[in-house]
Amino acid sequence: MKESLMDVLCCPMDKSELELEVDDRADDEEVLAGTLVCTECGERYPIEDGIPNLLPPDMRDDVPA
Amino acid sequence: MKESLMDVLCCPMDKSELELEVDDRADDEEVLAGTLVCTECGERYPIEDGIPNLLPPDMRDDVPA
Amino acid sequence: MSVREEFDAWAADGRDKGMEDRHWHTAKHALARMPVEPGDVVLDLGCGSGYAGRALKEADDAGRVYGLDGSPEMARNAREYTEDEDVGFVVGDFGSLPFATDSVDHVWSMEAFYYASDPHETLREVRRVLKPGGSFYCAVNYYEENVHSHGWQDSISVEMTRWSHDEYREAFRDAGLYVAEQDSIPDRDIEIPDADAFPTENWETREEMVERYREYGTLLTVGVAP
Amino acid sequence: MSVREEFDAWAADGRDKGMEDRHWHTAKHALARMPVEPGDVVLDLGCGSGYAGRALKEADDAGRVYGLDGSPEMARNAREYTEDEDVGFVVGDFGSLPFATDSVDHVWSMEAFYYASDPHETLREVRRVLKPGGSFYCAVNYYEENVHSHGWQDSISVEMTRWSHDEYREAFRDAGLYVAEQDSIPDRDIEIPDADAFPTENWETREEMVERYREYGTLLTVGVAP
Ligand SMILES: Nc1ncnc2c1ncn2[C@@H]1O[C@H](CSCC[C@H](N)C(=O)O)[C@@H](O)[C@H]1O
Ligand SMILES: Nc1ncnc2c1ncn2[C@@H]1O[C@H](CSCC[C@H](N)C(=O)O)[C@@H](O)[C@H]1O
Numbered sequence: 014m015k016e017s018l019m020d021v022l023c024c025p026m027d028k029s030e031l032e033l034e035v036d037d038r039a040d041d042e043e044v045l046a047g048t049l050v051c052t053e054c055g056e057r058y059p060i061e062d063g064i065p066n067l068l069p070p071d072m073r074d075d076v077p078a
Numbered sequence: 079m080k081e082s083l084m085d086v087l088c089c090p091m092d093k094s095e096l097e098l099e100v101d102d103r104a105d106d107e108e109v110l111a112g113t114l115v116c117t118e119c120g121e122r123y124p125i126e127d128g129i130p131n132l133l134p135p136d137m138r139d140d141v142p143a
Numbered sequence: 144m145s146v147r148e149e150f151d152a153w154a155a156d157g158r159d160k161g162m163e164d165r166h167w168h169t170a171k172h173a174l175a176r177m178p179v180e181p182g183d184v185v186l187d188l189g190c191g192s193g194y195a196g197r198a199l200k201e202a203d204d205a206g207r208v209y210g211l212d213g214s215p216e217m218a219r220n221a222r223e224y225t226e227d228e229d230v231g232f233v234v235g236d237f238g239s240l241p242f243a244t245d246s247v248d249h250v251w252s253m254e255a256f257y258y259a260s261d262p263h264e265t266l267r268e269v270r271r272v273l274k275p276g277g278s279f280y281c282a283v284n285y286y287e288e289n290v291h292s293h294g295w296q297d298s299i300s301v302e303m304t305r306w307s308h309d310e311y312r313e314a315f316r317d318a319g320l321y322v323a324e325q326d327s328i329p330d331r332d333i334e335i336p337d338a339d340a341f342p343t344e345n346w347e348t349r350e351e352m353v354e355r356y357r358e359y360g361t362l363l364t365v366g367v368a369p
Numbered sequence: 370m371s372v373r374e375e376f377d378a379w380a381a382d383g384r385d386k387g388m389e390d391r392h393w394h395t396a397k398h399a400l401a402r403m404p405v406e407p408g409d410v411v412l413d414l415g416c417g418s419g420y421a422g423r424a425l426k427e428a429d430d431a432g433r434v435y436g437l438d439g440s441p442e443m444a445r446n447a448r449e450y451t452e453d454e455d456v457g458f459v460v461g462d463f464g465s466l467p468f469a470t471d472s473v474d475h476v477w478s479m480e481a482f483y484y485a486s487d488p489h490e491t492l493r494e495v496r497r498v499l500k501p502g503g504s505f506y507c508a509v510n511y512y513e514e515n516v517h518s519h520g521w522q523d524s525i526s527v528e529m530t531r532w533s534h535d536e537y538r539e540a541f542r543d544a545g546l547y548v549a550e551q552d553s554i555p556d557r558d559i560e561i562p563d564a565d566a567f568p569t570e571n572w573e574t575r576e577e578m579v580e581r582y583r584e585y586g587t588l589l590t591v592g593v594a595p
């Protein structure tokens with residue numbers, strides 16, 4: 014994901030802002046791995062292979078990865 | 079024109095309500111001849127052959143009938 | 144010449160019916176898209192023969208349809224073509240609509256809008272008369288990208304406005320309308336002769352005629368009142 | 370089975386590409402109508418292979434297009450089909466969109482909306498994320514009047530909502546969206562064999578196949594956020 018996506022994303026649960034923690038980048042702009050953390054409820058959403066997974070937590074975990 | 083048209087018509091100039099003066103009717107509903115009078119500016123708009131002429135006065139009179 | 148003189152002459156010539164036949168090819172597709180509900184009040188700007196109102200009344204149970212035209216002869220003809228008492232006609236001008244603010248559910252206009260002496264003023268008037276959420280379906284064959292229409296002004300005394308797709312969208316927004324859709328609707332119904340019939344009276348080549356009708360067709364812009 | 374299990378399997382099978390090919394026949398016409406301006410942010414709900422976003426980006430200079438899908442495998446494939454960094458993908462659910470209020474200019478969805486576990490909730494979410502004047506283009510082949518689609522639920526584990534034209538309009542309005550347009554877009558591209566080829570594997574008669582594609586095609590409902 015490109016960092017500019019942060020402008021429009023929010024926590025799917027309480028619609029609050031998210032904070033980006035980067036683990037791996039492809040270049041200046043593109044985030045490949047990391048975590049999005051809700052600034053309100055603290056829920057953590059993983060970014061894998063450049064794609065943030067913002068399913069509600071109960072749906073995210075319904076199938077073993 | 080059917081009288082229910084009065085619900086939506088207004089004076090083209092000042093958008094005020096119009097009052098209907100009937101000279102001739104086809105039946106209970108249909109007005110064939112008469113005048114629409116602006117309740118605000120007093121301008122008179124003719125109804126002929128069932129069709130009200132609500133052109134602004136200067137355009138209505140630009141060609142001899 | 145005034146709108147009244149020009150189009151009274153057309154009506155007397157029977158050109159109202161000729162336009163109805165030709166315009167129906169694309170107008171029917173645009174009309175079919177209008178989200179008209181039973182009981183809705185629809186206004187047809189520059190109604191000509193009044194076919195659009197008749198069609199909406201039959202297809203969608205529109206409650207009442209009013210055709211407005213600047214030509215008394217057009218309105219008179221249109222009134223004769225229908226028996227339906229909930230289809231009415233009014234003589235009026237695009238520049239100062241005789242309809243109350245927030246009184247109309249949808250406005251339709253085919254091949255007429257660009258005759259407005261000030262099209263921006265007309266858009267503001269349309270917005271004024273529409274109820275919140277009401278739509279304006281504005282269909283034109285005369286527009287900038289349709290190069291085959293550029294010569295039309297030469298044979299009409301009333302001044303015509305030739306906007307592009309972009310200019311239509313921008314003008315709608317300037318008047319406070321949301322733009323919900325813009326589309327070119329091809330005319331698939333008009334008969335196009337085989338190549339060896341060209342040049343015809345109106346067309347140098349078959350390609351030009353195909354482009355005019357099958358590709359450019361009618362430009363539809365749909366605005367929604369906030 | 371969950372959306373994720375069902376559609377991860379489809380993505381692994383290559384069905385994302387198969388749908389892209391078939392859905393393009395009608396989707397391209399609906400996409401062409403969207404009044405997207407340069408710089409606009411567009412959201413594609415249930416993006417599958419992501420073709421709609423790619424097309425909008427190329428045709429209209431949309432600024433950024435985001436595809437949301439509940440299937441991580443769909444999103445992964447879609448990301449591989451484009452190099453454009455302004456086309457992004459997000460895994461998420463129709464029931465709780467991870468997009469900020471008033472953040473998106475237009476929302477697109479093709480053959481996906483009816484999988485929402487609560488479609489009314491999804492419409493409210495769409496309305497929430499749209500900026501005022503933004504539009505929701507909702508295209509479906511599975512709907513009440515299309516009788517040929519009624520059997521589809523039997524082969525899909527995820528529960529599907531089958532609304533009629535009227536129900537779509539009503540639900541849009543209930544969610545606070547204005548309805549600007551509703552249309553059936555025919556599929557003129559699919560090849561229909563000669564009569565003597567019938568019955569085929571999927572169709573008893575040629576008439577049925579013609580009705581399904583050329584007549585019913587895709588139901589498009591366009592909503593506009595106030
Ligand atoms: N300024 C104006 N005010 C009101 N009507 C106008 C107008 N300028 C042109 N018109 C009307 O617009 C019509 C254009 S011809 C199109 C007629 C019809 N909509 C059709 O599709 O066939 C004519 O009937 C003309 O009288
Ligand atoms: N509740 C839900 N939330 C998010 N995505 C969903 C969903 N239900 C279904 N989907 C997604 O919607 C898509 C439907 S298939 C259609 C894909 C694409 N729009 C096309 O036209 O080809 C699948 O990719 C599926 O994973």
